[in-house]
Amino acid sequence: MIDQLVTIDPVAIAIPAFVALIIIELLAVRLGWHGDYDWRDTGTSLVMGLGSTIAGAVVGGAVAGIAIFVWQHRLFDVPLTWWSLALCFVLDDLGYYVFHRSAHRVRWFWASHVIHHSSQHYNLSTALRQTWTGAFSLGFIFRLPLLLIGFPPALVIFCGGVNLIYQFWIHTELVGRMPRWFEAVMNTPSHHRAHHGINPRYLDRNFAGVFIIWDRMFGTFEAERADDPPRYGIIRNLATFNPLWVAVHEWLGIARDLAGARSLKAAWAAIAAPPGTLSGETADMLRASWQADAGVAAPARNQAGAAVPAE
């Protein structure tokens, strides 16, 4: 049964549901529920999503070839069972956390991931605003360890698809807070709204895919606050809806900074340092500046990385 399950492409099955949920959200917002749309922004998001699918199909064979090559050199033979499905799903989500954190902290990966953050809106169409250059940025390498361990490629792909589907519904302002236990364990609309916020408080926080526990464990969790509602987008919001520019703007920024680099160190910073390093606007710098301006003390963090309220 598991053998048959993992041959399913869950994302392909979910696409009609994605469309239906976007229509429901559009109507709900029109009727006065919390949220917002702009047809131009939605258009860009959907075209980015469609382009991402096409790009994935174009380079999918090459990525699959690499994946199979790695799996052929696996350390163990992990069987296809319910327990391996569950284990693979959890480990894949941990891998997603590492990927996502890297995608915000390393400009090379950010050049691909920034597309997803380039909307100033936060709705279900934003979930579909995906990169066209994911394979070029080598983002798939974060899934290779699972194959090296020995999880079958079909299982890894299946778990990745389910992870992606889960992340769709959290891109909404319609849902306020989920039950407390759910907010404690799972990534939710509230946690992910904070992730998309460019308020200094929220920069480079909440990298989770499905389980928010990774952020709580590794000290990157930040709760959404009613007194500091997230402002969505990127530090320098794009001045156009042109999908091609959305897709390549950061890559061109890297090329420009590389061309102007006067040393190997500067060239390395242009490629691999945190985004904003060369302009003095990294997430850490902006947060420190905000804390200094507002007289906000950096929150103490306990051993688990969770923010500890001041006495």
Next chain:
Amino acid sequence: MLVFSLIGVALLIGLARLLGFARRGGLVDAGLAERLAVDALPGFRPCDVAVSRDGAGALVAGRDGRVALVRPLGDRFVVRPLAHPLVARAGAVLRVRPDEMMFPETALDLGEGAASLWAARL
């Protein structure tokens, strides 16, 4: 499959427009321009602002000498600190373009005196 996807995308965009999600952000409020600049630029403290009479954008000067351009994009706004912008004045209209690819020129109708003043400032 691609054709169906394209039709689906077009229908969703059309539905969003049909439902009225097609506002254009006009910038007629100096306070809003200042707030947007403060939100976008760390440490920015506005001391002067000039808003285009047609809502096409605004210039906000900071106490530290920086000047920010604020202009609408769809129903939102974009802000840029102006370093080495291209500036041209024709009477009451000041045309400003940041030194950045794909950032469109913004024509600000500031009035003759203000346009002259801000042109000198940039």
